Amino acid sequence: MSDTRRGPYAKSARRQAEIVASATSVFSARGYRGGSLREIAKQLDLSLTSVVHHFPSKSALLVAVLESADSAHADSFQADSQDKGVAYAVLQYVRRNVERPEMLRLLALMAAESSAPDHPAHEWFRTRYEQTIRMLALALRRDQQEGRVANPRDPHGIAESLVALWDGLQLQWLIDPGRRDLVAAMTSALQDLLGPQSLPE
Amino acid sequence: MSDTRRGPYAKSARRQAEIVASATSVFSARGYRGGSLREIAKQLDLSLTSVVHHFPSKSALLVAVLESADSAHADSFQADSQDKGVAYAVLQYVRRNVERPEMLRLLALMAAESSAPDHPAHEWFRTRYEQTIRMLALALRRDQQEGRVANPRDPHGIAESLVALWDGLQLQWLIDPGRRDLVAAMTSALQDLLGPQSLPE
Known part of the structure; x- marks a missing residue:
């Protein structure tokens, strides 16, 4: 969404981005179930109707x-991993992530909340993990x-471990x-997981 | 808390256990911030006053x-790890944990929620991770x-990875x-992390 566009479409896009930013902070603080459209609207000095105009439901x-x-x-993850390997690409991603702890907190909270099958983001996270692991497995095979x-194990299993380490170390870092x-x-x-040659000098 | 005791103390202990069980299911479903003492009381057909008598605050x-x-x-973790090593003890723990997914969901949700420094369980989780990692590091050194x-790295670092793998793989399993x-x-x-000798035949 470019801020240089003018007219009603640009205004609507800007408004949507504002609502998404406000919802990010409300869901980060209270979880999805604890947050409300009303509170998100209030943060932006908007009416509830105006939020619902852009996003018809909380989900x-x-x-x-x-x-x-x-x-x-x-x-950039795809480009980095083709160029310098998975380990390098993951570390670049992690380096960028430490700049946005609130976003990581939100993803960690939503992933845990959404593990309940009736959660509105359940399918989103299930698919996201499946796709991420499949994409990493392909890159690890290469x-x-x-x-x-150096790890000779089935790359799909290594990819599961890699995602687990990533989620788990991130959680420890968010907590402390x-x-x-x-x-x-x-x-x-x-x-440890991929061997000493996995990172460029 | 033994159910064979009688009298007012036993009754109070039973009631407290019931409230904890109800709170476990409410917090698992709605998160801590989304759950209320009122809902917990309602599940048990108790008055709010009676819940507050046992637990003066939601935190x-x-x-x-x-x-x-x-x-x-x-x-049993301590006994298992002294006897057959950390990897065996962790696996025994995981085998028991797969029997109680709701409890794991609650811990995962609360850990993510509590990473915000103003959360009432923040200090509890910070200390819990610190102590778990220290305890595992001692057992790994042994x-x-x-x-x-076989991994020759500083056992504290290995322990951090071990906890991360555990949290992360558990989350993937809860989601799917x-x-x-x-x-x-x-x-x-x-x-992968500890080497092929880490598990007994």
């Missing part, structure tokens, strides 16, 4: 929030063939950011 | 819920000395229990 707004939280930097990854260096912890964990 | 009740979720099986763990075998995933992850 539609949640999906917009998740898409916006998740999409950032996905493209790294194995190129001699970058002062004590932990997330990038250093992730670097060591990647070298 | 006091949350701590009781977390203690009860967490304490189960902690003792396993290294006894030749069970039909597709994933948590015990098998954890077994492979432990062998």
Whole structure:
């Protein structure tokens, strides 16, 4: 959404982005179930009707929030991993993520909340994990063939472990950011999992 | 709390256990911030006053819920790890955990929610992670000395990775229990992290 556009479409896009930003902060603080459209509207000095005009339901707004939280930097991951391997690409991603702890908190909270099958984001997260693991497994297979990854196990299993380490170390860092260096912890964990050749010098 | 005791103390203990069980299900479904003492009381057909008599605040009740979720099986972990090593003890724990997905969902949800510094369980989780990692690091050092763990890295760092794998694989399993075998995933992850000698034949 470019701010340089004019007219009603640009205004509507800007308004939608504002609502998504406000919903991100409300859902981060209270969870999806604890947050309300009313509170999101109030933060922006908007009427509830005006929020509902852009997002007809709370669950539609949640999906917009998740898409916006998740999409950032996905493209550069693909380029980095083809160029310098999975471990390098993951670390670049982690380096960018430490700049946005609130977004990570929201994703961690929504992932846990959505594990209940009746949660409106359940399918979104199920699919997201499935796709992420499949994408990583393909990249890891290539790294194995190129001699970058020493672990000879089925790349799908390695990808599950990699995503788990990522989620888990991120959670430890969110809980105690002062004590932990997330990038250093992730670097060591990647070298344990993928072998010493997995990171460029 | 034994059900064979009689008299007012036993009755009060039973009532407290009922309130903790009801709070566990309410917080699992709605998060801490989305759940209310009123709803917990209603589930048990109790008055709000009667709940407040046992737990003066929602945060006091949350701590009781977390203690009860967490304490189960902690003792056998210590015995298992001294006897057969950390990897075996972790797997035994995971085998018992797959029997209680709701409790795991609650812990995952509360951990993510509590990462916000103003959350009433923030300090509880910060301390819990710190103590768990310290306890695992001690046991891993012993396993290294006894030749069970091949990974030569600082055991504190290995312990952080171990907890991360555990949290992360559990989350993937909660999100998609039909597709994933948590015990098998954890077994492979432990062998990658600790080496092939880490599990008894």
